Amino acid sequence: MKITVTKIPDVLIIEPKIFGDERGFFFESFNSKSWQEKTGLNTNFVQDNHSRSQKNVLRGLHxxxxxxxxxxxxAILGEIFDVAVDIRKKSPTFGQWVGEILTAENKKQLWIPEGFAHGFLVLSENAEVVYKTNNFYAPEYDRAIRWDDGDININWNIKITPLLSQKDKNAPLLKDADIFD
Structure with a gap:
């Protein structure tokens, strides 16, 4: 696998080695030994999540x-613009964001560590997104930040209002949100 460090060094782009021929392709989407050797992270993933969304759905920032x-x-189907926002108050990159296009074709993955808000916008007609987490979902601690917060200023590159959940419509701005020390 190839690891690319983004402008926020804790967020990584992972590109697996793909073996393909006229029959199709094969790749390891995750290998804990390779993960630890290449990233230096000893991550214990405990939960896998899978979502399907239609075009212009924006999920996040969660x-x-x-x-x-x-x-x-x-992304295992379609195309998304995936975003990580640093919400660690003491971080030198606090309030900054990184975005990457993830597609079923490019098979890229984005590592978003603890202390970051995460969201994605569906660019294709439909998209299916899978992600591993290193901690269990805890609804009582679930938080969100507005996707269009001007202080973060994410360039979603869209001309229409995206399709949002009620939770995302009502999310606070970064300056009013619970964040990490």
């Missing part, structure tokens, strides 16, 4: 204020 989750995200 995180857990306690029991924070690191996430290894990939």
């Amino acid at each position: 995180y857990q204020i306690q029991q924070p989750q690191g996430k290894l995200v990939r």
Whole structure:
């Protein structure tokens, strides 16, 4: 696998080695030994999640204020713009974001560590996203930040209002949100 460090060094782009021929392809989507050797992280993933969404659905920006989750995200159908926002108050990259196009074709993955809010926008007609987490979902600690917060200023590159859940419509701005010290 190839690891690319983003402008926020804790967020990584993972590109697996793909073996393909006229029959199709094969790749290891996760190998704990390779993961630890290449990233230096000893991550114990405990939960896999899978979502399906239609075009222009925006999910996020989500995180857990306690029991924070690191996430290894990939698209297995379609195309998404995946975003991580640093919400660690003492971090030199606090309030900054990183985005990456993840597709079923490019098979890239984005590692989003604890202390980051995560969201994605569906670019294709439909998309299925799977992600591993290193902590369990805890609804009582679930939080969100507005996707269009001007202080974060994410370039979603969209001209229409995305399809949002009620939770995401009502999410606070970063300045009013629970964040990590």
